[in-house]
Amino acid sequence: MKKKTISFFLVMSVLLSGCQPFHFKMQNDEGPSAAAKDNDKTSSAAEDGIEMDDREDISVKDETRQASSESGLSLPSDNFNTVIEADGKRLIQNPDNIMALVNKEFTLPESYIPADLVRPSIPFSFGDQQEEKALLRNEAAMALEKLFREAGQAGIELFAVSGYRSYNRQHAIFEAEVEQKGQAKAVEAVANPGQSEHQTGLAIDISSRSNQLLLTQQFEMTLEGKWLKENAHKYGFILRYPKGKESVTGYKYEPWHFRYVGVEAAAVIFDGDLTLEEYFNIVEKI
Numbered sequence: 001m002k003k004k005t006i007s008f009f010l011v012m013s014v015l016l017s018g019c020q021p022f023h024f025k026m027q028n029d030e031g032p033s034a035a036a037k038d039n040d041k042t043s044s045a046a047e048d049g050i051e052m053d054d055r056e057d058i059s060v061k062d063e064t065r066q067a068s069s070e071s072g073l074s075l076p077s078d079n080f081n082t083v084i085e086a087d088g089k090r091l092i093q094n095p096d097n098i099m100a101l102v103n104k105e106f107t108l109p110e111s112y113i114p115a116d117l118v119r120p121s122i123p124f125s126f127g128d129q130q131e132e133k134a135l136l137r138n139e140a141a142m143a144l145e146k147l148f149r150e151a152g153q154a155g156i157e158l159f160a161v162s163g164y165r166s167y168n169r170q171h172a173i174f175e176a177e178v179e180q181k182g183q184a185k186a187v188e189a190v191a192n193p194g195q196s197e198h199q200t201g202l203a204i205d206i207s208s209r210s211n212q213l214l215l216t217q218q219f220e221m222t223l224e225g226k227w228l229k230e231n232a233h234k235y236g237f238i239l240r241y242p243k244g245k246e247s248v249t250g251y252k253y254e255p256w257h258f259r260y261v262g263v264e265a266a267a268v269i270f271d272g273d274l275t276l277e278e279y280f281n282i283v284e285k286i
């Protein structure tokens, strides 16, 4: 798939539909946690510092569908979210889907815990401690081991900081934020339980010694951050919240947060400078 082709169709679909597929309202430019983010709570806050507002219809437009069939991009229907509406939320019914789209639009069920969580053999910022955040789903864990191994061979030393995060842990983080800062500030800063991509077991936050193992935007300037940005897709991981796509993803730029989607989708997303949201808007369901 040629990058120009995808870009062309994206531009055309946006032009033809006359609006962006997602519209998020930024709460403020810096987000609530512009300061150093060196633990789970603040890294979570960084991801979730933006609240969705007056979202527009995201159903696939006819023009988009036409563009996808012309570009030859297609994906089996079971890789799309199946949702039911409950309590004003769109609850994902097939959360084991490796392509699950989790954001402020699509919520994971409270009961969802991936059945195949394992601890990959890679260095963690917290050493050998037994932590829930050391876990990932098996397929993502194997891919991440390969990524770390080949990064090492290229002289790039990486540390995993945070992987799986349970609904309950996200809930606890959210409640602690409410207690500390009040409800209004908390919803700006921390993901609602069920809306953190870390609950899929397919997301991983990565840092380096050169960035003091912190999850900060300075990571993009490091050798390790640059290597990840250019190479993660070869192992099936995408930079999930890219710079300049904040209005599409609903999140601030996070050079440390990578999401496993498999090598095929990752290649398309990388070549086309897409977000996962944009990918689903151009891919044809088959």
Ligand SMILES: [Zn+2]
Residues within 6 Å of the ligand: 043, 047, 198, 203, 204, 205, 256, 257, 258
């Ligand atoms: Zn993250």
